[in-house]
Amino acid sequence: MKFELAAFAAGVAIVLSLLQSEPAQLASTPPPRGPFGLSLVTTTDGKPVAHEGFATSEDCALCHERQVEEFDGSLHSVSHHDPVYRAFAELARKEAGEEVYAYCSGCHAPASVVSGLVPGTAEAELPDNVKAGVQCDICHQVDSLSPSPWGEPGNANFALAPGKVKATLRAAIQANPGHEGREAGFLAKSEFCATCHTVIHPTNGLRIEHTYDEWKRSVYAEHGIQCQDCHMRSVADAIEVARTLKPVKVLGTTSGMSAQEREIHPHWFVGGNVETARLSGSEPHAAEAEARLKSAAELTLAVQAAKAGGELAFEVAVTNVGAGHSLPTSLTELREMWVHVRVLDAAGKLLYEDGALDAQGELAKAALRFGSELLDAQGKPTFRPWLGVSFGRKRLIAPKGTERETLRTTLPKELEGELTLEARLLYRIAPPHVLHEVMGEQAFVPRIVEMASARQGVTVSR
């Protein structure tokens, strides 16, 4: 046991009781340090391992062509090179120091940390194989999940064991010249993904990303549906899983050498990041992200009052039908999900609009937006996770939950015929000004995806 658990015992009890009452905010107790610093990533004996122990996907392609084809171009395959991440990580290194940068790397490029290269090695000197990010030889060289001081996973709480024995579902794999197998049942569980998909502030304990916690409280967890059941399945299968709350089984061969068909798990790992084509060069991953976003939500409109010269009042309701966690999830202070509403008269003239972008492409603060505002120690909004100490506004749509909002406006006296009400649920990975501030000349205008829409005619009483 290499974490300073004793010093932590008291803190854990408080943290757990807080967890039950307030999922999102949590924890003023600072997390412990692992043998590799602020990240909890480690090795079986807590000592650095040779970086050569991490193969890249090309080394697996000879026998696992399918998995490599699916994985290359995923965000896992560029979790170190992703230009949005690089810009944020270099800013963290500059403003918060090498130690915090190593904390980021514990999840984004774990091999660079457990090989002892980060902190302390310049980007240009780092070998390519450790910059391959969350590669095959991270997930499949995890020896075990480390006990977590929070009683749940986070901050890369796993131990790596590089070598010829891979973490597999079955110990008895078909003999082959590539490697042996070691049974690692955790691979099939959400707790494994949660090691990285729960981000806890390394010094103040704020839970910044809590996808796992959202899932854990959901009907999906209740029915035993894991992250893998949606993210290691096709979009069509994931939609089926969300609808029926039953896993879908897919059969195939696990390698080109395999004699027998088994249950397989497509390795696309796609979420909502539609910029994948730009970030990793993969169009298929970007197209899949768009399809995932479109499968996640439903939007409805209900008119409550419509009087010429009086009030138009209508409810916008957004339901999370397809995501096994909140909408949006994880980087909720950065991601933008909002409703664009328009009311038109019979001649097509715009009478009312909410959620439109201004000339700079920015969204007004008052818009109906789902997401959060991260606050720094002075209570000012920040998009720098390392400065976050609490959340201000936070509005997320729980799994299978619905968020409603009534919008109101005053209608003109003279109105001919029906009105048209239009609403669109939109998503983009970040506001343009943030990308501009962090990425400088490399910044791009983030693509907007329509996740759902509704349109309705309204008869006005006179």
Ligand code: HEC
């Ligand atoms: C020389 C061929 C070869 C190479 C190279 C190879 N593998 Fe394998 N791998 C196999 C074979 C054969 C199986 C067993 C298939 C079976 O039992 O049906 C297997 C099985 C696996 C399994 C487990 C399948 C299960 O059902 O549990 C994993 C995980 C795996 N390999 C990962 C990797 C990784 C990661 C790499 C690259 C670092 C790699 N393999 C390189 C041939 C290879």
Ligand code: HEC
């Ligand atoms: C506990 C693991 C973990 C740690 C530590 C971590 N991240 Fe991440 N990071 C993730 C995961 C998981 C995602 C993907 C979430 C998503 O896409 O919704 C992510 C996504 C990101 C993204 C979004 C990339 C994009 O293309 O939109 C940025 C930027 C980022 N992280 C920066 C950082 C920085 C800077 C640090 C250190 C201060 C850091 N991360 C520390 C796990 C981690």
Ligand code: HEC
């Ligand atoms: C983010 C973690 C992660 C990465 C990266 C990853 N895998 Fe896997 N892999 C898994 C998990 C999890 C499973 C089992 C899923 C389950 O049982 O629900 C799996 C299963 C497998 C299997 C068994 C057959 C199958 O399709 O289920 C093989 C073979 C395999 N992986 C090879 C690879 C190769 C080769 C790479 C790199 C190209 C790779 N994996 C990258 C997590 C990962």
Ligand code: HEC
């Ligand atoms: C019932 C299916 C389902 C399950 C279960 C599920 N997801 Fe998702 N996930 C989705 C859908 C649909 C999206 C796209 C909408 C969105 O971005 O939230 C998504 C998006 C994501 C994103 C991208 C969020 C963003 O836009 O930045 C991440 C990261 C993610 N999931 C991780 C996980 C993890 C980790 C788990 C397990 C704890 C999990 N998912 C369980 C369906 C699922």
Ligand code: HEC
């Ligand atoms: C070693 C850390 C690590 C593990 C383990 C891990 N992930 Fe991730 N994952 C990341 C990071 C880091 C990113 C974001 C990379 C980026 O955008 O720069 C990410 C991105 C993703 C995305 C894309 C998010 C988006 O915005 O579209 C999905 C989906 C995802 N992971 C699912 C999973 C699932 C399912 C598992 C478990 C089988 C898993 N991950 C295990 C670190 C990890």
